[in-house]
Amino acid sequence: GESVGLHLPTLSVQEGDNSIINCAYSNSASDYFIWYKQESGKGPQFIIDIRSNMDKRQGQRVTVLLNKTVKHLSLQIAATQPGDSAVYFCAEKGSARQLTFGSGTQLTVLP
Amino acid sequence: DAGITQSPRHKVTETGTPVTLRCHQTENHRYMYWYRQDPGHGLRLIHYSYGVKDTDKGEVSDGYSVSRSKTEDFLLTLESATSSQTSVYFCAISDRSGRTDTQYFGPGTRLTVL
Numbered sequence: 001g002e003s004v005g006l007h008l009p010t011l012s013v014q015e016g017d018n019s020i021i022n023c024a025y026s027n028s029a030s031d032y033f034i035w036y037k038q039e040s041g042k043g044p045q046f047i048i049d050i051r052s053n054m055d056k057r058q059g060q061r062v063t064v065l066l067n068k069t070v071k072h073l074s075l076q077i078a079a080t081q082p083g084d085s086a087v088y089f090c091a092e093k094g095s096a097r098q099l100t101f102g103s104g105t106q107l108t109v110l111p
Numbered sequence: 112d113a114g115i116t117q118s119p120r121h122k123v124t125e126t127g128t129p130v131t132l133r134c135h136q137t138e139n140h141r142y143m144y145w146y147r148q149d150p151g152h153g154l155r156l157i158h159y160s161y162g163v164k165d166t167d168k169g170e171v172s173d174g175y176s177v178s179r180s181k182t183e184d185f186l187l188t189l190e191s192a193t194s195s196q197t198s199v200y201f202c203a204i205s206d207r208s209g210r211t212d213t214q215y216f217g218p219g220t221r222l223t224v225l
Contacts, residue, residue: 032212034214036216041219042218043201043216044154044216045216046213046214046215049213091154093212097212099212100153101153103151103152
């Protein structure tokens with residue numbers, strides 16, 4: 001899951017397996033959430049988003065689940081590929097209409 | 112990348128010198144943002160703009176100023192750089208088209224202040 005510590009949480013998965021990356025958000029008033037992927041030396045890349053009136057949204061090989069009761073967001077990646085290796089982080093939009101970002105999870109795909 | 116460029120991509124400077132980073136977009140989006148990214152922290156908002164000549168402070172604005180004289184350009188200035196401003200700086204854009212507030216990011220500028 002997400003952490004504000006000095007070291008990113010890590011997740012290692014075998015190529016072809018499914019990955020689940022978790023994020024605990026802080027603001028119960030947040031109404032919009034985004035998952036980003038960031039490869040080394042690059043800017044964050046939009047993956048998928050979800051509004052608070054939904055609990056699940058699917059994209060190509062990715063699914064985002066939102067549990068507002070426990071303020072938890074997860075990103076599921078199906079059939080993980082080597083190109084999926086990156087840092088993944090979530091962002092939430094609260095009442096201030098600005099995004100607040102988590103510090104990320106490092107996903108490593110093993111051959 | 113969503114039509115966003117940042118310049119320079121890398122810069123090394125000395126404490127006390129002024130530094131200006133440039134963000135240029137070709138998407139005609141109204142909103143532009145400057146973030147910094149440091150180990151152990153998520154992206155933190157420095158300043159943002161909601162239109163030409165319209166800007167506001169973010170979470171970590173001390174020591175930074177911004178200007179936006181054209182829709183496509185958003186400048187971030189460190190008036191007198193300090194070592195604590197060594198970081199990777201990202202520009203982002205958003206059109207806030209009503210349904211979503213998705214922000215799209217540029218490639219980043221790595222700034223080292225010696």
